[in-house]
Amino acid sequence: MRERIGKQVQQETGARTMARVSGTGALVTPEQIPQWIPGNLTRDSCPLAWEGITLKGYCYTELEVEIPKMRDFMIVVYRSGSAEMSRRSGGPWRSERVEPGIVSILTRAEQSQWRWSKPIDVSHLYLSQPALAQVAGEVFDRDIDDVEMCDLVRAEDPVLTAMMATLEHELNAGGLGGHLYVEALRNQLCIHLLRRYAKTSFREYRSYGRLSSAQCRLLTHYVEEHIDQNISLAELAGELQLNVFSLIRKFQAEFNCPPHAYVIKRRIEHAKRLLASQDLPLKVVAASCGFSDQSHMTRWFRKTLNVTPSEYRHSISTQ
Incomplete structure (x- = not known):
């Protein structure tokens, strides 16, 4: 009797908490799940700060x-x-038998009720929407509007169980290049889910083609503001909320060159201004323009202007 009352109190408390959160429109994180599903935590990757998983x-x-x-x-x-x-979600209960190896x-973003008849030991793998959407954008080479998956009470999927076992081993043992290894496993997981369980919707066709005027202004401003830093394709794509493949395609259509070539051009133009207006050491100019070192800047000056930075400075000073 005491156990039944205790469980009832847990369930009622969880329901009240969920009602408060649902009322605010908040999405619950993995760290908050025990408020609704009380259990004994046996493993946790949060201290390792894996990205997206x-x-x-x-x-x-x-x-x-x-x-x-x-979430x-x-x-x-x-x-x-x-x-x-x-399980049920606004309808009748659907029941399946689960045992070791079943998935x-x-x-995400859907409220449901679950119940099970006996004690169980489980592993939960939480995958973020941005991580899955990014991989979907690269797989389909299109701008993703949304990715959805249907709830499944029971699935027999040895690929998912093997991936879970590999991630559990990495959590327990670790090793060289841990974050890179987990990122590779996360991407494999996303592709597997996209192949078997996910439904992907795409943005309207009008979003394809060229960049808008506002997007062009945002990109050029971002490059100028970060000219002294390493600028990655992922950062540029993130500024416009595009995937990398869409950025490259649209950028090429708008600027007649790939993003990397555009950034190099802007670095050279910035270096030319510094060389013409200030008597700075060449290594300082190179660093201020985002080149990895003075030699890197010199190679690009020779390739694009057919002179070295020193020769360019001399030619400006004698005019």
Whole structure:
């Protein structure tokens, strides 16, 4: 009796908390999930600060819970225990038997109810919407409007279980290039989900083609403001909320050159102004214009102007 009352209190408390959060329109993060699904945390990747992906493990007793609108997609891999797993979202319950090796998939931003009949040990893998949308944009080479996945109570997917096991091993053992390794696994996971479970919608055709005048102004301003720094394609694409492939295509159509060539041109123009107006050491000019060193600047001056920076400065001073 005491246990039943305790579970009822947990469920009612979770429901009240969810109602408050749902009322504000907030999406729940992986760190907040235990407020709705109380369990014993057994593993956690948060201290490692993986980007776009979070791994957590839990031991649960039998429960019936309200799962709020989550910020991320969630993949559940069952590690031990066998139970009847049921789900509903505004309709009748759907039930399936789950056991070790079986996978459940929960979409993001959708409220649902889940219940299971016996204790279970699970691994949760949370995947962010931006991470999945970025990979989708690169896979389809189009601007992504949204990526959706349907909730699945039961799926037999050895690829997902193998990826989960690999990420768990990385969490426990670590190794050289850990963040790069996890990023590669995350991208593989995204592609697998896009192939088998996801529905992708694209932006209207009018968003393709050339950059708008406002986008051009934003890009040129960004390059000028960051001319002394390393400017990546991802940063330029992020300024316009495009994927990298769309940026390259539209940039080429608008500027008649790829982004890298444009940035080099702006670096050279900036260097020419500094060489003509100030008696700065060449290495200072190179650093101020974003070249990796003086030799890097010299190579580009020779390639584009057929003179070295010193020769250019001399020619300006004698005019």
